[in-house]
Amino acid sequence: MAGSRILSMGHYQPSRLVTNDDLAAIVDTNDEWIRDRVGIVTRRIAEGETVADMAASAAGKALAASGLTAADIDMVVVATCSSIDRCPNVASRVASKLGIAAPAAMDVNTACSGFSYALSTADHAIRAGAAHNAIVIGAEKLSDITDWSDRSTCVLFGDAAGAAVVTAAPDGEEPGIGPVVWGSAPEKGDVLKIEGWQPYIQQEGQTVFRWATTMLAPLARQACERAGVALEDLAAFVPHQANARIIDGIVKRLGIPNAVIAKDIVESGNTSAASVPLALSKLVERREVPSGAPVLLFGFGGGLTYAGQVIRCP
Amino acid sequence: MTRDEIIAGLAEILEEVAGVNPDDVAEEKSFTDELDVDSLSMVEVVVAAEEKFGVKIPDNEVQNLKTVGDAVSYIESNA
Numbered sequence: 001m002a003g004s005r006i007l008s009m010g011h012y013q014p015s016r017l018v019t020n021d022d023l024a025a026i027v028d029t030n031d032e033w034i035r036d037r038v039g040i041v042t043r044r045i046a047e048g049e050t051v052a053d054m055a056a057s058a059a060g061k062a063l064a065a066s067g068l069t070a071a072d073i074d075m076v077v078v079a080t081c082s083s084i085d086r087c088p089n090v091a092s093r094v095a096s097k098l099g100i101a102a103p104a105a106m107d108v109n110t111a112c113s114g115f116s117y118a119l120s121t122a123d124h125a126i127r128a129g130a131a132h133n134a135i136v137i138g139a140e141k142l143s144d145i146t147d148w149s150d151r152s153t154c155v156l157f158g159d160a161a162g163a164a165v166v167t168a169a170p171d172g173e174e175p176g177i178g179p180v181v182w183g184s185a186p187e188k189g190d191v192l193k194i195e196g197w198q199p200y201i202q203q204e205g206q207t208v209f210r211w212a213t214t215m216l217a218p219l220a221r222q223a224c225e226r227a228g229v230a231l232e233d234l235a236a237f238v239p240h241q242a243n244a245r246i247i248d249g250i251v252k253r254l255g256i257p258n259a260v261i262a263k264d265i266v267e268s269g270n271t272s273a274a275s276v277p278l279a280l281s282k283l284v285e286r287r288e289v290p291s292g293a294p295v296l297l298f299g300f301g302g303g304l305t306y307a308g309q310v311i312r313c314p
Numbered sequence: 315m316t317r318d319e320i321i322a323g324l325a326e327i328l329e330e331v332a333g334v335n336p337d338d339v340a341e342e343k344s345f346t347d348e349l350d351v352d353s354l355s356m357v358e359v360v361v362a363a364e365e366k367f368g369v370k371i372p373d374n375e376v377q378n379l380k381t382v383g384d385a386v387s388y389i390e391s392n393a
Contacts, residue, residue: 036352037352037353037354204373205353205354206353206354206356206357206373206376207373209354209357210357210360210361210373213357213358213361214361243354245354249358
């Protein structure tokens with residue numbers, strides 16, 4: 001089996017724009033503090049939309065751009081950690097909204113690294129012959145699980161969805177989704193958690209920052225090595241959009257001189273599992289990366305989990 | 315390594331990581347209040363200090379390092 005590739009991307013963000021000044025009106029914070037610490041200027045917050053609504057909107061756009069139809073899709077995988085409804089899962093609800101009749105439909109929860117986990121799960125299913133055309137989605141409504149009285153966390157998050165249509169790569173063609181490097185640090189997992197009922201996102205910011213800026217660059221490098229792509233040949237790097245200073249820290253250690261660095265966090269905030277497909281979809285939409293060029297995706301965060309792979313830009 | 319040598323090494327790190335003027339670095343100075351090193355830059359200082367001085371500074375120790383002198387003493391006794 002030749003592997004799989006991403007045919008197209010799509011994304012959705014709610015229309016309600018929330019600025020740093022808007023947040024300063026509800027908690028003790030200010031624009032300068034937020035920009036300095038995390039690099040966020042705006043974020044989008046859902047009003048009526050559910051996780052499934054946003055996921056279906058992003059998936060519908062990706063499907064329309066792919067040249068395939070709902071009848072071609074036999075697998076839907078949704079990465080999310082913020083769906084309040086548990087069953088039917090988000091993937092089934094997306095399938096229902098898009099008229100996908102009988103897909104293998106599952107949700108994957110590895111928080112912020114979820115899209116890369118979901119993408120490789122679909123890649124593996126296609127390689128195994130268990131699926132032919134998949135829609136892979138990262139979708140989060142973090143505003144539902146944000147403590148709006150906690151100024152250290154409520155300034156960080158946004159709501160969004162991003163989606164990819166994944167299909168079998170033609171025989172003889174290089175795989176468009178490289179080998180995944182994935183794992184976790186369970187002994188430290190509680191430093192970034194969403195637990196109990198009513199659950200809210202809680203984190204020990206310094207510990208997460210240290211883990212992300214020191215431990216992840218070697219793993220991201222490993223994903224490039226396993227894909228046979230030299231670091232200087234990377235056309236773009238799309239890491240989880242947690243904090244602009246974490247992105248800078250990873251980039252500094254990684255050494256990728258020719259790559260476009262996704263910094264969608266500035267306008268969208270941290271959207272957990274949605275951040276990587278959202279940022280990638282925008283790069284594709286703006287044609288910032290040539291089709292076929294190698295792009296390193298790397299998700300990390302809640303749990304603590306991580307996953308990354310090199311893909312060929314759709 | 316003397317305390318002065320450790321201070322000089324920390325001053326280099328603080329300049330690179332947080333743009334602190336090396337002339338401002340002295341034992342009694344507080345990282346946050348006087349040198350304007352925020353909590354994330356403090357993590358970067360700690361990581362760079364571990365590499366420079368060959369010392370382990372665990373996460374739970376970072377909050378005890380309020381002043382330059384605290385960091386010098388920790389490095390002096392753990393390097």
